[in-house]
Amino acid sequence: MTFHNGKKIVVFRLLSLITTALFVIYMLLAYFAKVIKTPSHLLDLITVVITVLYLLSILWPVIWQYKYIYFSDDGRMIIMRWYSVGLISGESKSIEIPKEVFAGYEITEKYLGLFHYITLYQNYQNRRAGYPPVVINALGRQFRDKIIKALELYK
Numbered sequence: 036m037t038f039h040n041g042k043k044i045v046v047f048r049l050l051s052l053i054t055t056a057l058f059v060i061y062m063l064l065a066y067f068a069k070v071i072k073t074p075s076h077l078l079d080l081i082t083v084v085i086t087v088l089y090l091l092s093i094l095w096p097v098i099w100q101y102k103y104i105y106f107s108d109d110g111r112m113i114i115m116r117w118y119s120v121g122l123i124s125g126e127s128k129s130i131e132i133p134k135e136v137f138a139g140y141e142i143t144e145k146y147l148g149l150f151h152y153i154t155l156y157q158n159y160q161n162r163r164a165g166y167p168p169v170v171i172n173a174l175g176r177q178f179r180d181k182i183i184k185a186l187e188l189y190k
Contacts, residue, residue, distance in 0.1 A: 036185050037107040040173050044103045044120050047096050054092045061085055097121035100150065101173035108185045113137055115155065117169055130166050132157045137189045142179075143168065153182065 064070040065078060073081070095101075105116040111133055118127035138156040145152065152168035171179060 036181065037105075037109055038178060038181060039105040040103060040175075040178060043173055043175075044101070047101065047120060051093055054089055058085065058089045093122065096173075099172050100170045102126075102170055104169070104171060104174060104178075106182055106185070108134075108189070113155070113186070113189065115153075115169065120173070130155055130169075134189050137186075138163045139190050140183075140186045141165075142171075142183070151179070155186075 062082075065082065071078065101120045102117040103120055105114070107114045113132045113134060114129070116127075116129040132155060136158045138158045140156065141154045143152045143154065144150065149172075151171050151174075153171050154168045155166045156163050157166075158164075171182075174182070
């Protein structure tokens, strides 16, 4: 089974592009073209509200640590790849575990259940070795259940 959360990531990218365009248009109309005719203090208040909303929409994937996640258990390997989504996409990593040495997984929650992590384990030199946990906040409940169902087959 192979799946990814690419559609959700595309929605965040489009939202970022659209809100940036709308923010720039507002700033041009309000301050440079002076099309919006309101008292100065009211215009400043509207600008603060719009700026806060804009920053929240841009920083939302960064705050919630959303990642593009690709999962596949087709073939001989269990593969999980991910990269960070946000203003600066930096972290790009991959885990590939042969099915015969897969030793389980663990799903943990942090910060009052707001952040969900999955840790994959494999047998290495007669010990159970764990990979660094991966944030799976961007996966919906159905994708998390699919990963758990697939990993339970090899446990």
